[in-house]
Amino acid sequence: MTEIEDIPLSVADPEAAARFYSGLLRRRPLEAGPDRAVFVLAPGRTLSLWRAVAPASWQNERDVEFRMEAVSSVDELHIDWWDRGARILLPPMDMSGGRGFLARDPDGNRLRVFAAG
CATH class of the missing domain: 3.10.180.10 (2,3-Dihydroxybiphenyl 1,2-Dioxygenase, domain 1)
Structure with a gap:
């Protein structure tokens, strides 16, 4: 079985964060919506941008x-x-x-x- 390493990040606006990361990574997200965006960084490694549900002061x-x-x-x-x-x-x-x-x-x-x- 192939393991996938996902790096989850909390963001205020996944669609805005997807635009920012699209520029940095020079690629489009695999999936993008109002609550989550996902980028494939390398085979088996993804970056997930999740809408923050807790106040920013609670986020790590x-x-x-x-x-x-x-x-x-x-x-x-x-x-x-x-x-x-x-x-x-x-x-x-x-x-x-x-x-x-x-x-x-x-x-x-x-x-x-x-x-x-």
């Missing part, structure tokens, strides 16, 4: 990790995401074992991008 922030193949793609993706409205918390930097940056989506979820190098 989530981290989503995006592993890049090449260290050079980290800087390129940083510029692209900046242009598409992601809030950059930490700019690209060399870290032990690679390079990465940290961004935040409009709903406050943290997006970690890195490549081993």
